[in-house]
């Protein structure tokens with residue numbers, strides 16, 4: 001069976017790469033896209049894609065669903081709109097595969113409940129790159145032995161959310177195996193606000209934004225006389241595409257929400 005895919009955010013950095021990936025995949029069909037501009041046109045009219053990219057562009061998901069009936073919605077939009085899109089997709093019986101970051105814990109809980117109640121699969125993956133998933137899992141394992149941890153995430157300067165979804169997911173995985181505790185000197189005082197980064201149960205998260213970067217993270221685990229550094233780099237957005245393809249295929253057989261690619265890769 002061919003999987004009918006729609007992409008939200010198709011004109012963006014990730015969206016464009018995802019459009020090419022789905023177009024090349026013989027088990028999938030790109031039936032429509034959701035974005036802000038060029039509504040009523042097709043992808044080939046945008047001058048961003050080659051002729052023959054005929055998927056129509058919509059701005060409204062209900063309308064998109066009515067006209068093109070996708071099985072899966074891949075969301076690569078913005079922290080501002082992703083919660084609404086995901087909730088709406090579930091209500092329309094479309095399985096969401098979400099790469100967009102910036103969910104609150106409450107939003108994740110609510111979407112998990114909706115997905116379970118409806119029995120409709122959903123994947124929310126803060127990072128689709130297999131190397132990044134391994135970096136997070138290795139950090140989780142190492143945290144049992146070296147529980148004093150700082151996370152440094154580094155991204156391009158157009159990123160809207162901080163800390164990154166990957167850094168939050170990493171902290172979330174580590175927090176499940178590491179008792180919360182204050183790190184550094186108990187009387188430590190910031191003489192300049194923000195110097196020690198964000199505080200996640202005592203772990204510190206630092207966000208770097210610079211032109212030239214794509215997506216990079218290192219997890220520093222310190223112990224007496226030693227430092228373990230676990231680092232992952234995405235040098236281009238091609239690094240995320242195999243994770244998107246795997247998620248689109250997998251979500252078709254899921255009956256509830258899965259948060260993180262670590263639950264679906266072997």
Ligand SMILES: NC(=O)C1=CN([C@@H]2O[C@H](COP(=O)(O)OP(=O)(O)OC[C@H]3O[C@@H](n4cnc5c(N)ncnc54)[C@H](O)[C@@H]3O)[C@@H](O)[C@H]2O)C=CC1
Pocket residue numbers: 008009010011012013014015034035036037076077078079081098099100101102125126127128129240
């Ligand atoms: N999970 C993962 O592996 C990855 C996730 N991301 C995340 O994906 C998201 C997109 O990243 P980029 O492509 O760099 O952003 P971008 O800014 O280049 O692209 C976003 C696109 O979404 C569209 N858009 C925004 N709001 C919309 C709405 N309400 N309806 C329809 N279209 C809308 C914009 O017009 C634009 O075309 C970000 O949240 C980023 O953190 C990025 C890389 C990897």
Ligand SMILES: O=C(O)C1=N[C@H](C(=O)O)C[C@H](O)C1
Pocket residue numbers: 101126127128155156159160163164165166167214215216
């Ligand atoms: O905005 C990005 O670029 C990325 N966002 C995701 C995140 O917030 O972790 C994934 C990846 O790091 C790239």
